[in-house]
Amino acid sequence: MGDLKPALPVVLDLTGRLVVAVGGGPVSARRVRAFLDEGAVVRVVAPWLCEDLRDLAVAGRVDWLERDYAGPVDLDGAWFAHTATGEPSVDREVAADAEALRVWCVDATDAAGTTASVAARADVTTPDGRVTVAAYAAGDPGLAVTVRDGVERALASGTLDLRRTRTHGRRGWVALVGGGPGADGLLTTRGHELLASADVVVVDRLAPRAVVDRLPASVRVIDVGKTPGHHPVPQSRINDILVEEAQRGLGVVRLKGGDPYVLGRGGEERDACQAHGIRVEVVPGVTSAVSVPAAAGIPVTHRGVARGFTVVTGHDDIPVLPTGGDHTLVLLMGVTQLARTTELLALHGRSADCPVAVVERGFAPDQRTTVGTVGTIAELARERGVRAPAVVVVGDVVRLGPDWQQR
Numbered sequence: 453m454g455d456l457k458p459a460l461p462v463v464l465d466l467t468g469r470l471v472v473a474v475g476g477g478p479v480s481a482r483r484v485r486a487f488l489d490e491g492a493v494v495r496v497v498a499p500w501l502c503e504d505l506r507d508l509a510v511a512g513r514v515d516w517l518e519r520d521y522a523g524p525v526d527l528d529g530a531w532f533a534h535t536a537t538g539e540p541s542v543d544r545e546v547a548a549d550a551e552a553l554r555v556w557c558v559d560a561t562d563a564a565g566t567t568a569s570v571a572a573r574a575d576v577t578t579p580d581g582r583v584t585v586a587a588y589a590a591g592d593p594g595l596a597v598t599v600r601d602g603v604e605r606a607l608a609s610g611t612l613d614l615r616r617t618r619t620h621g622r623r624g625w626v627a628l629v630g631g632g633p634g635a636d637g638l639l640t641t642r643g644h645e646l647l648a649s650a651d652v653v654v655v656d657r658l659a660p661r662a663v664v665d666r667l668p669a670s671v672r673v674i675d676v677g678k679t680p681g682h683h684p685v686p687q688s689r690i691n692d693i694l695v696e697e698a699q700r701g702l703g704v705v706r707l708k709g710g711d712p713y714v715l716g717r718g719g720e721e722r723d724a725c726q727a728h729g730i731r732v733e734v735v736p737g738v739t740s741a742v743s744v745p746a747a748a749g750i751p752v753t754h755r756g757v758a759r760g761f762t763v764v765t766g767h768d769d770i771p772v773l774p775t776g777g778d779h780t781l782v783l784l785m786g787v788t789q790l791a792r793t794t795e796l797l798a799l800h801g802r803s804a805d806c807p808v809a810v811v812e813r814g815f816a817p818d819q820r821t822t823v824g825t826v827g828t829i830a831e832l833a834r835e836r837g838v839r840a841p842a843v844v845v846v847g848d849v850v851r852l853g854p855d856w857q858q859r
Contacts, residue, residue: 461571461588464532467491472530473514474521474546475537476501479560481508483534483570488513497526498537524549532568536560564591572600576607578649579625579703579733580616583607610644613668615651615703624698626725628718630711630737631659633747635815638738639663643707646735651702654693658709658740658841687717691724698730709841711739715765715784739763741782744814744843748821750853752780758849767796775801780847787840791830797846802826807850812842821855 471487473480476498484505487494494514501509501516509516517526521542527533533555535546543561550557551567559566571586572593585603589595606612616622627646632638639660647653647663650671655664657677664673674693676685685693690706697704712718712734725732741763745752752761761780762773767789773781775797786793787810798804804827812820824832826846850856 459569459588459590461586463584465490466532468493469531470495470529471532471534472497472527474498474526474533474535474542475560476505477536477538478502478504479536480534481505483536483558483560484508484514486570487532487534492532495526495530497521521546524553527553527555530555533557534560534570563593569593572596574600574604574607576614576645578614578645579627579731580622580649583614607648608641608644610648610663611666612648614645614648615671619701622701623731624701624703625731625733626694626698626704626706626721627733627735628706628712628721629708629735630716630739631656631663631707631709632738633740633743633814634658634660634709636660636662638743638815640735640737642735643737646705646733647707649703650705652697652704653707654690654697654704655707656709659707660709664707687720691721694721694725695728695730698725699728708737709740711737714739714741714763740814740841740843741784744811745782745809745845745849745853747814747819748809748811748845748853748855750809750811750845750849752782752845752849754849754852757852758847761847767793770796771800773800777803777806777848780845780849783844783846785840786844787833787838787842790833790838790844793844794826794830797826802846806846807848807856809845809850809853809855810838810842811845812838812840814841814843821853823850823853823855823859 466487469492471492472495473484474497481502481504484494496505496514497517499520508514527550533550535543537543540561543559547557547559556568558568558570569588571588574585576583587596587599629643629646652672653664654674654676676690694704694706706721708716710716722732742752758778758780761782763782765784806826808824808826808829810822810833822832822836822838
């Protein structure tokens with residue numbers, strides 16, 4: 453390792469500064485896009501351009517000098533340079549001219565000899581700003597990419613703590629994050645990133661609790677979970693908690709099961725926060741209305757069987773819902789009143805032999821499905837001791853599931 457050149461990783465602010473890229477191929481195109489993303493003014497010197505660079509030139513995003521490199525004059529006013537012509541003699545000439553002008557230059561064709569390098573980079577944007585991690589392996593860009601990818605996976609999984617350590621003057625924020633049906637693997641990458649950035653997590657009973665359990669001990673977890681008929685923390689108080697914590701300058705994640713906007717009262721929470729001038733980000737989740745039936749092998753739509761579906765929680769809408777078996781009805785939070793629901797379905801046109809499935813604890817190790825019909829499911833559920841959380845599926849698609857086929 454003693455023959456490796458010393459290197460000092462630095463961060464450059466290229467905003468409004470001229471960067472000269474010599475060469476018109478794909479290597480130049482990748483770097484030029486990165487320079488533009490950082491706000492640089494880019495001049496490209498090349499007799500021809502690959503498609504990606506040509507698109508940027510046509511759009512007026514880069515200044516294109518349509519010719520071969522002409523010497524130091526092409527670097528006039530540059531703060532940074534990049535050369536990737538594919539001709540070693542030309543790239544060496546560009547690098548030498550840049551050094552004479554004291555302009556840092558990346559020679560993409562000579563990883564070992566270049567005086568500057570662009571590190572392999574991973575970015576994550578938190579509500580408090582962007583975090584950038586760069587990996588550099590002298591003379592071995594491939595190794596740098598491997599390290600970068602490993603760090604990126606850690607960022608995406610939420611295993612790295614992304615909370616700010618300098619919080620003076622920080623503006624609080626709230627993120628409404630859909631946790632999906634409870635399985636860790638169905639929480640989105642963005643959800644993991646925000647949890648890793650949060651000071652406070654306000655969590656529901658059906659959210660992915662294993663993810664919460666892995667949070668650092670310094671993250672405050674507020675449990676506002678509800679069970680059927682028992683709401684120890686009313687929705688108005690949940691709204692107040694989000695506002696109060698964010699007003700203290702803290703980052704707050706409201707972690708819910710399913711999707712915040714699918715019967716999750718996320719709209720109310722967003723409105724409460726925005727009424728107090730608090731920044732709100734909404735992260736969709738995998739709704740249990742679709743995912744839990746899928747876990748039981750039941751598609752809510754299927755060609756030739758069902759062309760649409762409706763998701764409801766209560767009974768008020770049942771009289772106006774489609775009654776044919778070719779339209780799937782998905783009931784959330786419907787176990788307690790299942791007997792009354794099936795009575796209403798029959799009263800308003802669903803046939804007594806229309807298939808019904810009740811899927812308990814979707815994606816959990818003890819997931820269980822009970823199948824029957826509109827006329828029998830309430831009694832079957834009582835006999836089997838069906839309990840919430842569960843999703844009720846009504847319609848011909850139930851016949852496609854393995855539990856129906858094995859009955």
